[in-house]
Amino acid sequence: MKNRRLIVEAFGGPEVVRVVTDASAPPPGVGEVRIRVEASSLVFTDMLIRRDLYPVMELKLPLTLGYDLIGRVDAVGEGVTAFSPGDRVADLTQIGANADYACRPAEGLVAVPDGLDAVQAEPLILSYLTAYQSLLRFGKAARGDTVLIYGASGGVGLAALDLCRAMGINAVGVASAKREALIRGYGARFVAYDNANAARQLDQIAREIGGFAAILDPARGERLGIVLARLKPGGRFVAAGFSAALRRAKGQFTGLAGLIGKIGFGLQFLTIKIKAARSRKTGRVAFYDISETRQKNPNWFREDLTALFGMLSESAIHPLVEGVFKIDEAAEAHRRIEAGDVQGRLVMDLSDK
Ligand SMILES: NC(=O)c1ccc[n+]([C@@H]2O[C@H](COP(=O)([O-])OP(=O)(O)OC[C@H]3O[C@@H](n4cnc5c(N)ncnc54)[C@H](OP(=O)(O)O)[C@@H]3O)[C@@H](O)[C@H]2O)c1
Structure with missing residues (x-):
């Protein structure tokens, strides 16, 4: 064997x-x-x-x-x-x-479930569970809310858009301009981060709707203060990753450039963790960590993943x-x-x- x-x-x-x-x-x-x-x-x-x-x-x-x-x-x-x-x-x-x-x-x-195709179901474990728990457990998003999803064309972001569509949550997705048709295909509004007006467009949408109920951010491309100002009172920001900084490094992870990049990346992580610790009571800022969440709440892992397999079995979601x-x-x-x-x-x- x-x-x-x-x-x-x-x-x-x-x-x-x-x-x-x-x-x-x-x-x-x-x-x-x-x-x-x-x-x-x-x-x-x-x-x-x-x-x-x-x-x-x-x-x-x-x-x-x-x-x-x-x-x-x-x-x-x-x-x-x-x-x-x-x-x-x-x-x-x-x-x-x-x-x-x-x-x-x-x-x-x-x-x-036996009937599920393994390749179709595999994204539910890391990518969909991260989106599901960030949106619902940490972000407390509910039907009718409007949420902002950064990195919306990636594994986590697209899972979040798919879940929003299935659950009646309105979404605004942020990704590069070439992903516009993909993201609009999920019924979401779209803002391109590589457009010089991106920040203004997001501020404008936030003003129109009175602020986002939740912001899911696996990319961390904009200054935190700017992003938090787009939340509605009582809204929640959930960071999950740093794909923007890592993308900008363009594979330069060694030598002095690599060291500077790693320090910057580490500082971003630390800043979010400190802010999350300070807002533990209100839940306004959180850093979602799938393994830590599983360790603290093993039942959530089982319940939420089972719920996701159920949604896929019913064709309510489409990885x-x-x-x-x-x-x-x-x-x-x-x-x-x-x-x-x-x-x-x-x-x-x-x-x-
Ligand atoms: N904390 C956790 O438990 C947990 C769990 C899962 C994943 N993660 C982390 O979450 C991050 C995303 O994971 P993934 O699997 O979704 O990655 P991915 O598939 O590579 O997606 C990255 C996304 O980020 C977008 N992006 C790049 N630069 C951006 C910017 N400046 N502003 C906004 N969006 C930008 C990309 O858009 P374009 O492709 O259009 O450029 C793409 O949609 C990673 O850092 C990963 O390690 C964390």
């Missing part, structure tokens, strides 16, 4: 990813199941891990990439009673899921999978992610199909 894995032995660009083949799959430990992976992540966050730019986790080399997975249990470790071989499950792994097999604690797994890659094609997927050449999501297909 061979086990292919996508590994990183030295941090760096897309060229550092490599496929290794182990002679056998690892056995599950106590309380674990082994999963035959069907589909796994190829996302911006995998790129951050590959470059050692991921601020919320200490990374040790060599590592296997892969932030999440869908697959079937194929072996059960001692003490596991909740799952049996053949059960279909999903998990958030942070690393380790770009592989044929992964051993995971049974405790945290979420059941996946946009722009590209499907086999494990030996992963370097090309990483190149596209790093170049910002993706609408929606790329997915790794590990099935035998």
